[in-house]
Amino acid sequence: MKRFFKDDTFDLLFRVVLGSTARECADPGEVFACHARIKDGKPDSWFEEWVATASHVEGIASAAEAAGHAVSARCAYLRASTYYSTATFMSDQSKDPAAFMPTWERHRDCWEKAINLWPVPVESVAIPYEDTALHGYLFRPDASDQARPLLILISGSEGSMTSAWVQGAGAAIERGYCVLVFDGPGQQAALFRRGLHFRPDWEHVVTPIVDFLLERNDVDGQRIALLGMSQAGYWAARALAFEKRIAAGVVDPGVVDVGAMWRDQMPERIIKYVDARERDKFERDMGVAFKMMKGLKARIEFRMRPFGVDSLYDVLVALEEYRLGDLAKEITCPMLITNPEDDKFWPGQSQQLFDALECDKEIVSFTSAEGADHHCEPLSTYLREQRIFDWLDSKLA
Numbered sequence: 001m002k003r004f005f006k007d008d009t010f011d012l013l014f015r016v017v018l019g020s021t022a023r024e025c026a027d028p029g030e031v032f033a034c035h036a037r038i039k040d041g042k043p044d045s046w047f048e049e050w051v052a053t054a055s056h057v058e059g060i061a062s063a064a065e066a067a068g069h070a071v072s073a074r075c076a077y078l079r080a081s082t083y084y085s086t087a088t089f090m091s092d093q094s095k096d097p098a099a100f101m102p103t104w105e106r107h108r109d110c111w112e113k114a115i116n117l118w119p120v121p122v123e124s125v126a127i128p129y130e131d132t133a134l135h136g137y138l139f140r141p142d143a144s145d146q147a148r149p150l151l152i153l154i155s156g157s158e159g160s161m162t163s164a165w166v167q168g169a170g171a172a173i174e175r176g177y178c179v180l181v182f183d184g185p186g187q188q189a190a191l192f193r194r195g196l197h198f199r200p201d202w203e204h205v206v207t208p209i210v211d212f213l214l215e216r217n218d219v220d221g222q223r224i225a226l227l228g229m230s231q232a233g234y235w236a237a238r239a240l241a242f243e244k245r246i247a248a249g250v251v252d253p254g255v256v257d258v259g260a261m262w263r264d265q266m267p268e269r270i271i272k273y274v275d276a277r278e279r280d281k282f283e284r285d286m287g288v289a290f291k292m293m294k295g296l297k298a299r300i301e302f303r304m305r306p307f308g309v310d311s312l313y314d315v316l317v318a319l320e321e322y323r324l325g326d327l328a329k330e331i332t333c334p335m336l337i338t339n340p341e342d343d344k345f346w347p348g349q350s351q352q353l354f355d356a357l358e359c360d361k362e363i364v365s366f367t368s369a370e371g372a373d374h375h376c377e378p379l380s381t382y383l384r385e386q387r388i389f390d391w392l393d394s395k396l397a
Helices: 008-023 028-037 043-066 070-088 097-115 161-174 188-192 203-213 232-240 268-275 279-292 296-307 312-321 325-330 349-356 381-396
Strands: 123-129 132-139 148-154 178-182 219-229 248-252 335-340 361-366
Touching: 008 028, 008 070, 008 161, 008 381, 028 043, 028 070, 043 070, 043 097, 070 097, 070 161, 097 161, 097 188, 123 178, 123 203, 132 161, 132 188, 132 203, 148 161, 148 203, 148 232, 161 178, 161 219, 161 381, 178 203, 203 219, 203 232, 219 232, 219 381, 232 248, 232 325, 232 349, 248 381, 268 279, 268 312, 279 296, 279 312, 296 312, 325 349, 335 349, 335 381, 349 361, 361 381
Parallel strands: 148 178, 148 219, 219 248, 248 335, 335 361
Antiparallel strands: 123 132, 132 178
């Protein structure tokens, strides 16, 4: 498929935004107009143009809301939320990294305003978690208290609430599911507002969520499904090895070793320093690399933030715990694994997970011939929804 940018990161992020048009979280005209103004590979240009687009659309939303046009306002707030979130991916590499948090807050504020205008009231929930709570949103297909199947949706490492709506919540609602979306440790509001960081053992995250859901009258406790997107392909699989009250699981894609994505992009010598626990040599050589490669340090710091550590060395050591290993054999519920062609993040790991599972399992390929390649199939929203939810419907019937 034709590339939109020469820069790999720009190109993938743009595909994600463009795919968001399927769920009214972007508009093709706005997206391509912004594209035309962005200078390829220039973080400042990316950040500034998406913020400008978001600000303009937020103004449309505010005017529509003030005039009493709730549907128009809701749709515009969703688009603005997407565009602000898209801008933040390059803020660390821009001339003003401190703009990240104000921009993220504007993204979240637009999401909240959209939620307040939803046709069926959305419930803001606080899920008990250790000595605090995880914030989430519970969507229902109608205002009744009828017990329904429920989808727990886990976004990826930087996944926003608008991306959760695009990547499954919207499709689930149309099919009669209740849906819970939330920020887990290291994700979005849990990270930025509560200081909670990534952890490998997500059974300690998902089990309290299931406990919380089973106390509700509008949830059919026999028909709870779990969908993990991107890095959550690991978190979801890990949780399912322990949590047996979930009836079906989907991972998009399968992830058995989160750290492989990091290690595969680094020289073998650097990785050997980590394996040998030679921190001084690692820090010395990475210090040289940071000086020679413009923007490398900022890109890595953006990815490091959710881990709550200051050194790439510490991230790589921590990632040794983010391996599924033999726990795959402990998963007993039916599993669907997506296998997108040309996944640059965890290539081959969907098949590895499928081979390791001993439960009822299915792997489904998404190809470039279908326009459904790349990580999490960003330009194939409807095909992805059809395959995932037809499978879920058959397992939860």
